[in-house]
Amino acid sequence: MTGITTESTEEPVTPRALFRQPLALQWLEDGKLVKRSESERQAGRFELFLDLLYVAILANFAENLAENVTGVALVKYILILAPTWHIWSDLRELMNSFYTDDMSQRIFILWIMALLVVYGNNATLVGENIHAMWATVGSYLVARISSMAIHLIYSFSSYHHRPQQRLWFSLSIVCLCIYMPLFFESVSIQSKIAVASVAIVFEECVWVFCYSPTSKRILRVKYSTAVDIPHEIDRFAAFFIIVLGEFVYAIVVGSPAAVGFNDRLLRAIWTLIIAFCLNWLYVHNDGAIKCLHPLRHSVYTAFPWIILHLPLSASLLAGGHVAAMSATFVELQRGDLWLLCGGLGAGMVFLYAIALLCKSQDEPGTLMLAKNARIILRLVTGVIIIFLPLSYNLDVTAIMSIIMALIVLCVIWENVTSLMRGAKFWEPWKNTKYPEDTVLQDSTDLS
Structure with a gap:
């Protein structure tokens, strides 16, 4: 955040212990950011191990949606995906602020993973079996309460x-009580959908309120929360990679595009290129040379940046799964085509919104085009992709080709227009000779 100075409070190394005292790694003290250590934080190995489980969970949810693309299935997909995001966010925040990597935290991660296994196996069946509903809601509540208890401790x-x-502990406990009607068989499935929707929205609102400047003013705190921004960015990027993994996993496993060169193989390659370009756009941000990340700018950009990752992940996960499916099947159903184009198109729109949150600090005229002109193609491309299924004369290969071409065009446009004015496409190669050869050549020339 702007206007914040930083100081470090390095502490002497203490003897190793199985259970270490969890201490805040960074905090705000009278508006000044204080870090316990200036060493750069990276994602822990057990955090990355947790991400492996999410690969399977997200793939299961996307596959379940693709099997029966209906409005009801889409609502269920969103409602079972959002809670897993909340659990992942709880662990992300805990490791960002209190990472000790001791036995207690490792056991806690394993405990949450075990609950996620229960959740992931039952969540897709919540509308068909009351026992699956109980297991899904119960495992989620236990996981959230476990995270809340850790924060309280x-x-x-x-x-x-x-x-x-x-x-946050107090208000979140109240939010979890909203889920109670989901345990009763007498409550209709429509009512349960409404209850789950309200609970998920309330949980998001509570999180934003508890860590916002408003709560700090109400509580009149001298010490308040702060995040390790590089670690936070790294964790969100890791989750985005998990989502993109849904594109590339299914185009190889089981050899769906064999044998030889065929339309399915072409669509598999197009899927790979789409995923690669989406990652490119995510990393590119708004293309500015001096870019102030939304997490560093202000709370009014930080919170939207974090929240936007949920719909971004949900849309690309669904669209990516169908794109990978195109390498397996000769043709796709109309519902699948709408899911493909709607997911990828919405993902481009959300990538546009995320880029808007970045603050360019370049002087006017530094780059070939201004920020809005550089990133506008994301929005245009997204809208075009969303409505592609309206062209009934296009088959799946043509649609995949158009999507790939549009996204590649967007990547090329942003990279070219992000060059500095007067920049060259080809940088001249210099100092290509060995130093000793250069000295020998100079001696020869002098003689």
Whole structure:
């Protein structure tokens, strides 16, 4: 965030212990960002191990949606995906602020993963079996309560985030009570959908409120929460890679595009190129040379940036699964085509919104085009892709080819227009000779 100075409070290394005292790694003290250590944080190995499980869970949800593309199935997909995002976010925040990598945290990650296995196996069946509903909701509630309990315990071991942690714990417990009607068979499935929707929205609102400047003013805190921004960016990028993994996994496993060169193989390659370009656009941000990341700019860009990752992931996950399916089947159903184009198109729109949140600090005229002109093709491309299924004369190969061409065009446009004015496409090669050869040549010339 702007206007914040940073100082470090390095502490001496303590002897190893199986269970270490969890201490806040960074915090705000009277508006000043303080870090316990200036060393760069990277995602822990067990955080990455957790991500492996999400690969399978997300693939299961996307496959279940693609099997029967209806409005009801889409609603179910969103409602079972959002809670897994909340669980992942709980762990992300915990590791960002209190990473100790001791036995307790490793066991806690394993515990959450075990609950996610229960959740992932039952969530797709919530509308068909009451026992699956109980297992899904129960495992989710236990996972969230476990994370809340850890934050409550940590509030006793470190005072830096204490008021906000306890506020979040109290309000989140109230939010979880909203899920109680899902356990009753007498409640209709339509009512349960409404209950789950309200609960998910309330959970998001509570999280934003508890860690916003508003709660800090109400609580009148001297010490408040802060995040390790590089670690936060790294974790979101890792989750985005998990989503893109849905594109590339199914185009190889089981050799769906064999044998030889055929239309399915072409669509598999197009799927790979689409995923690669989506990753390119995500990393490119708004293309500015001096770009202030939304997490560093202000809370008014940080919270939307974080929240937008949920619909971005949901849309690309669904669209990516169908894109990968195109390498298996000769043709796709109309519902699948709408899911393909709607998912990928919406993903491009969300990538546009995320790029808008970045603040360019380049002087006017530094780059070939201004920011809005550089990234506008994401929005245009997204809208075109969404409505591609209206062209009934296009088969799946043609649609995949058009999607691929549009996204590649968007990538080329942004990279070219992000060059500095007067830049050349080809940089001249210099200093290509060995130093000793250069000295020998100079000596020869002098003689």
